[in-house]
Amino acid sequence: MASSLDLSAWWAKKIRNGTPVVVTMQNPNYSVVEIDGPGAAAFRSMDKDRGKNAKQFTWVLLLKAHRAVGCVAWLATALWALLRAVKKRLLLRRGFSTESDKPGKGRSLLRFLRAFLVLSVVMLAFEMIAYWKGWHFKKPNLHLPDNLHIPEATEIRGWMHTAYLSWLAFRADYIAYPIQVVTNFCIVLFIIQSLDRMILCLGCFWIKLKKIKPSINGDPFKSDHIEGSGSEYPMVLVQIPMCNEREVYEQSISAACQIDWPRDRLLVQVLDDSDDETIELLIRAEVSKWSQRGVNIVYRHRLIRTGYKAGNLKSAMSCDYVKDFEFVAIFDADFTPNPDFLKKTIPHFKRNPELGLVQARWSFVNKDENLLTRLQNINLCFHFEVEQQVNGIFLNFFGFNGTAGVWRIKALEDSGGWLERTTVEDMDIAVRAHLNGWKFIFLNDVKVLCEVPESFEAYRKQQHRWHSGPMHLFRVCLPAIIASKISIWKKANLVLLFFLLRKLILPFYSFTLFCVILPLSMFVPESELPIWVICYIPVLMSLLNILPAPRSLPFIVPYLLFENTMSVTKFNAMVVGLFQLGSSYEWIVTKKAGRSSESDLLMASERDSKPIHRGVSEGELVELNKLKDQQVAAPPPAKKENQIYKKELALALLLLTAAFRSLLSAQGIHFYFLLFQGVSFLLVGLDLIGEQMS
Numbered sequence: 001m002a003s004s005l006d007l008s009a010w011w012a013k014k015i016r017n018g019t020p021v022v023v024t025m026q027n028p029n030y031s032v033v034e035i036d037g038p039g040a041a042a043f044r045s046m047d048k049d050r051g052k053n054a055k056q057f058t059w060v061l062l063l064k065a066h067r068a069v070g071c072v073a074w075l076a077t078a079l080w081a082l083l084r085a086v087k088k089r090l091l092l093r094r095g096f097s098t099e100s101d102k103p104g105k106g107r108s109l110l111r112f113l114r115a116f117l118v119l120s121v122v123m124l125a126f127e128m129i130a131y132w133k134g135w136h137f138k139k140p141n142l143h144l145p146d147n148l149h150i151p152e153a154t155e156i157r158g159w160m161h162t163a164y165l166s167w168l169a170f171r172a173d174y175i176a177y178p179i180q181v182v183t184n185f186c187i188v189l190f191i192i193q194s195l196d197r198m199i200l201c202l203g204c205f206w207i208k209l210k211k212i213k214p215s216i217n218g219d220p221f222k223s224d225h226i227e228g229s230g231s232e233y234p235m236v237l238v239q240i241p242m243c244n245e246r247e248v249y250e251q252s253i254s255a256a257c258q259i260d261w262p263r264d265r266l267l268v269q270v271l272d273d274s275d276d277e278t279i280e281l282l283i284r285a286e287v288s289k290w291s292q293r294g295v296n297i298v299y300r301h302r303l304i305r306t307g308y309k310a311g312n313l314k315s316a317m318s319c320d321y322v323k324d325f326e327f328v329a330i331f332d333a334d335f336t337p338n339p340d341f342l343k344k345t346i347p348h349f350k351r352n353p354e355l356g357l358v359q360a361r362w363s364f365v366n367k368d369e370n371l372l373t374r375l376q377n378i379n380l381c382f383h384f385e386v387e388q389q390v391n392g393i394f395l396n397f398f399g400f401n402g403t404a405g406v407w408r409i410k411a412l413e414d415s416g417g418w419l420e421r422t423t424v425e426d427m428d429i430a431v432r433a434h435l436n437g438w439k440f441i442f443l444n445d446v447k448v449l450c451e452v453p454e455s456f457e458a459y460r461k462q463q464h465r466w467h468s469g470p471m472h473l474f475r476v477c478l479p480a481i482i483a484s485k486i487s488i489w490k491k492a493n494l495v496l497l498f499f500l501l502r503k504l505i506l507p508f509y510s511f512t513l514f515c516v517i518l519p520l521s522m523f524v525p526e527s528e529l530p531i532w533v534i535c536y537i538p539v540l541m542s543l544l545n546i547l548p549a550p551r552s553l554p555f556i557v558p559y560l561l562f563e564n565t566m567s568v569t570k571f572n573a574m575v576v577g578l579f580q581l582g583s584s585y586e587w588i589v590t591k592k593a594g595r596s597s598e599s600d601l602l603m604a605s606e607r608d609s610k611p612i613h614r615g616v617s618e619g620e621l622v623e624l625n626k627l628k629d630q631q632v633a634a635p636p637p638a639k640k641e642n643q644i645y646k647k648e649l650a651l652a653l654l655l656l657t658a659a660f661r662s663l664l665s666a667q668g669i670h671f672y673f674l675l676f677q678g679v680s681f682l683l684v685g686l687d688l689i690g691e692q693m694s
Contacts, residue, residue: 110650113651114650120661123661179527193501194540197545200390203386214442237329238266238328240331241313242271242283244589248334249283253283253290263295269298271315273302280301307420310425317418329405331404332402332403352439356415357407359441361443361448362380364380364449365595369593371555372690373453382546396439397440399498457591457687461588467577504578514677515564522659522661534669539560561680565680568651569647648682
């Protein structure tokens with residue numbers, strides 16, 4: 001980055017701001033004599049013989065000193081709190097190892113970051129020595145021998161000076177140009193991705209302006225009474241896949257069993273992959289309770305969790321009775337649909353035989369729980385209201401979200417059913433259905449309550465799966481996309497936009513540009529990274545992301561910093577999935593907190609006011625009593641300590657080192673960006689964001 005290393009000139013420039021004064025002390029009343037300076041013209045209209053009282057001048061100085069002391073005290077308090085948190089994490093840490101501690105997981109990236117950090121510290125020390133000895137040049141350039149004066153042999157002062165001059169020449173001739181090439185390449189990718197986001201936002205604005213949304217033609221049901229119009233209600237299967245979901249199993253089963261649909265045309269499947277016997281007994285008891293109340297509900301438990309969620313759904317669809325059903329609605333364990341969910345989604349399939357999927361929007365019951373959930377809400381609101389809605393309206397295609405959607409069973413069967421080849425079985429079936437000509441509809445006004453992860457550990461593991469799975473799927477399904485009979489522009493949309501631009505290029509340039517090239521350009525100032533790349537466009541893109549969630553506008557700066565912080569996790573996951581490394585086929589169930597909405601709490605209180613075991617058989621009642629005794633006698637679970645994330649900490653130190661280097665060059669916007677981004681990495685690396693686990 002082209003910048004000056006002359007700190008003295010910059011400091012002198014700062015000092016010269018204002019009107020220079022001379023204070024004479026010839027009498028007890030100090031007089032202020034005006035001297036010509038840059039700001040002298042503003043005072044020429046005033047009476048020159050009029051002086052200032054010494055007490056007034058002293059009070060002004062005291063007020064300024066008080067403000068400065070207050071600012072320094074606040075910074076000292078914040079720094080002391082941060083140092084205490086560092087001590088707590090580093091010296092008092094006890095608990096489970098992080099992903100970086102496990103052999104073979106992210107070690108290559110961590111080694112690269114450590115080497116980069118050590119090299120940056122060495123270069124910073126070298127630059128500090130050169131600066132204090134006055135060896136620095138004012139205007140470094142890509143072609144140093146042609147544009148800069150190289151000292152003669154008589155001017156060279158010692159071996160260190162010689163080494164510094166050799167480093168400058170080597171840096172300009174061999175390092176700056178490759179860095180500039182990579183920088184320009186990443187900037188082009190950045191511009192393309194920004195244009196894609198702007199086009200999506202314009203499409204969303206057009207949808208809002210024209211009030212475009214999927215509509216239902218006519219009255220889908222002949223009668224208002226459910227029992228009197230069974231012929232108009234198709235057979236619907238509701239599936240609830242879960243695995244060790246102690247916190248949320250009850251509310252999800254309860255919500256599914258209270259869906260407003262004829263009892264004889266609805267079946268609820270609880271698909272349990274739990275390996276905890278206690279949780280298995282609890283879920284069995286809940287299913288038995290609703291079965292005794294007249295709900296058609298079945299419980300399926302797999303002893304071996306092969307294929308994760310895809311294997312669970314595939315096993316459930318192999319039942320003989322599934323052939324009697326026309327549609328299947330899928331809800332993850334933390335999703336609680338409203339009773340009218342099927343009445344708002346199923347009618348869209350009527351008189352539309354090409355429609356294979358109706359996807360509803362997610363709504364989050366814990367979006368205001370902490371800073372982490374607020375930032376996730378920004379991302380997911382943009383994903384649903386902009387990406388999903390625009391692609392649904394204009395392309396009739398988007399990635400299935402894995403839950404809160406209704407599939408036509410024929411579309412699933414024609415597309416090959418659920419496959420266990422990746423950890424993103426929802427995206428897999430969506431791509432295959434699209435290749436087979438099925439259309440999708442997204443309903444932005446139909447919302448299903450769910451949770452977002454409240455701890456950074458859970459969010460990090462979720463994002464790893466969400467970004468490694470698509471790259472793994474891209475490798476697997478690319479030949480099928482090329483050989484399919486869909487139009488060329490649909491193939492281009494799948495390959496270039498859906499996979500490459502939004503799943504590969506985005507994490508690549510985010511990590512490379514802001515976590516590698518930017519700090520590197522501080523030590524190789526001949527390479528240039530424009531300010532609009534660092535500030536203007538990222539702020540504009542952040543504003544576009546926040547538009548679907550306008551209440552989150554005060555969090556625009558934390559959102560921008562946090563997205564760059566997450567780029568290291570997303571980049572690592574993208575590489576793991578693309579090259580099918582060790583953790584590319586790993587599924588860790590996202591931790592749930594079991595948050596309930598106000599309506600959920602009201603329904604729970606109504607259920608609790610009734611006998612809990614009414615309609616339950618004697619044998620099941622005995623099992624429930626045993627389970628209660630076990631829960632009372634069981635010791636409280638051991639608490640986990642907050643974790644240390646080594647890659648984020650290494651990047652934090654790297655960015656802070658680069659920030660100090662930029663301070664020597666008096667680069668304002670670069671210094672502040674590197675400083676705040678480094679602090680953001682530090683907070684995340686010390687697990688100081690989100691739910692505190694200990």
